[in-house]
Amino acid sequence: MKRLLERIDREILAAGGKRSRSRAVVIEGFFRARDHVTIDELTRSVRESAPGIGAVTVYRTLKLLERLGYAKELDFGEGARRYESNLSPHHDHLVCRRCGTVIEFEDREIENLQVLVTRRHGFHPTAHRLEIYGFCRKCASGDSPERFR
Amino acid sequence: MKRLLERIDREILAAGGKRSRSRAVVIEGFFRARDHVTIDELTRSVRESAPGIGAVTVYRTLKLLERLGYAKELDFGEGARRYESNLSPHHDHLVCRRCGTVIEFEDREIENLQVLVTRRHGFHPTAHRLEIYGFCRKCASGDSPERFR
DNA sequence: TATTATTATGATAATGAATTTCATAATCAT
DNA sequence: ATGATTATGAAATTCATTATCATAATAATA
Numbered sequence: 001m002k003r004l005l006e007r008i009d010r011e012i013l014a015a016g017g018k019r020s021r022s023r024a025v026v027i028e029g030f031f032r033a034r035d036h037v038t039i040d041e042l043t044r045s046v047r048e049s050a051p052g053i054g055a056v057t058v059y060r061t062l063k064l065l066e067r068l069g070y071a072k073e074l075d076f077g078e079g080a081r082r083y084e085s086n087l088s089p090h091h092d093h094l095v096c097r098r099c100g101t102v103i104e105f106e107d108r109e110i111e112n113l114q115v116l117v118t119r120r121h122g123f124h125p126t127a128h129r130l131e132i133y134g135f136c137r138k139c140a141s142g143d144s145p146e147r148f149r
Numbered sequence: 150m151k152r153l154l155e156r157i158d159r160e161i162l163a164a165g166g167k168r169s170r171s172r173a174v175v176i177e178g179f180f181r182a183r184d185h186v187t188i189d190e191l192t193r194s195v196r197e198s199a200p201g202i203g204a205v206t207v208y209r210t211l212k213l214l215e216r217l218g219y220a221k222e223l224d225f226g227e228g229a230r231r232y233e234s235n236l237s238p239h240h241d242h243l244v245c246r247r248c249g250t251v252i253e254f255e256d257r258e259i260e261n262l263q264v265l266v267t268r269r270h271g272f273h274p275t276a277h278r279l280e281i282y283g284f285c286r287k288c289a290s291g292d293s294p295e296r297f298r
Numbered sequence: 299t300a301t302t303a304t305t306a307t308g309a310t311a312a313t314g315a316a317t318t319t320c321a322t323a324a325t326c327a328t
Numbered sequence: 329a330t331g332a333t334t335a336t337g338a339a340a341t342t343c344a345t346t347a348t349c350a351t352a353a354t355a356a357t358a
Contacts, residue, residue, distance in 0.1 A: 017305070018355065019355095020306055020307075020352095039344085053308085057307060059344095105270065107262060110259055117243075121286070125283040127281075132274050133275055135275070136273075137270070137271030167333080188315085203338070205336075209335085230315085
């Protein structure tokens, strides 16, 4: 973790940025936080140790991390973006509509088929998003079927 | 088209709704419009023939069509939702980052693999979204490579 | 180390899509 | 026609995100 933060610091400097206290706090908070955080969630958690941090700084810092390739924007259609760290290899998401749990999965075969699809259409892919919505094991095993809506 | 509009009218009535002029205009406009329209786009186009229509009515009418199963909400990360008619069978989208063209595709094999993935995680899928972003054939064949950003 | 130049911060305002409110109008059932 | 209900549309509201701007912090220079 220390090495990571130092590396990011160096990249920020190299890009003409400065290392500020607030930014460092947000960055460390982001990597410590659970994955798929909301700006709001991260702001709250970061403010517990550093109450002065403005939400705007959190927005800006995550945009910065995204530019540097350390964070990825997610959108599960909730109205607010989420961010995940981009350290682990590419994966897609199963999103539970009831409890909000997010399960990550990776399927090489699906990825390959996607490439074939784009090829058939002369399309040059640069990114994709695949999310499967539904109910996780726990939520699906509830007794009352009407919980599904 | 006429049959479709009549059928929708009947369903609205059956659900306790009323058939209003504005709503009829919006619904017909929606099915005549090109697919993947924005609320704003549809509002403009509808207002050409019926200038009085309020944007709110367009919002409400599309929500209604979605509830009835005739429209699907899309989100290509542009900040504004898009809607497509839900008459054709399920499909996913290739979205060109340059010209905005949307190519629809359907791949049974990908769908099957998705089911297998969810099964592995004890997850009960109810919906999914798969979008591949990149450049369509025309935009990719441009001479200047720096158009890719 | 002191100075200067640049970047970052954070409070507030602005933006923009989507929703709510509410008085009025249209539509349906009697 | 009448009454009851639903729909409309303008304006206000909400909420996430971005822009503004004066101040503060940081880096580079002397």
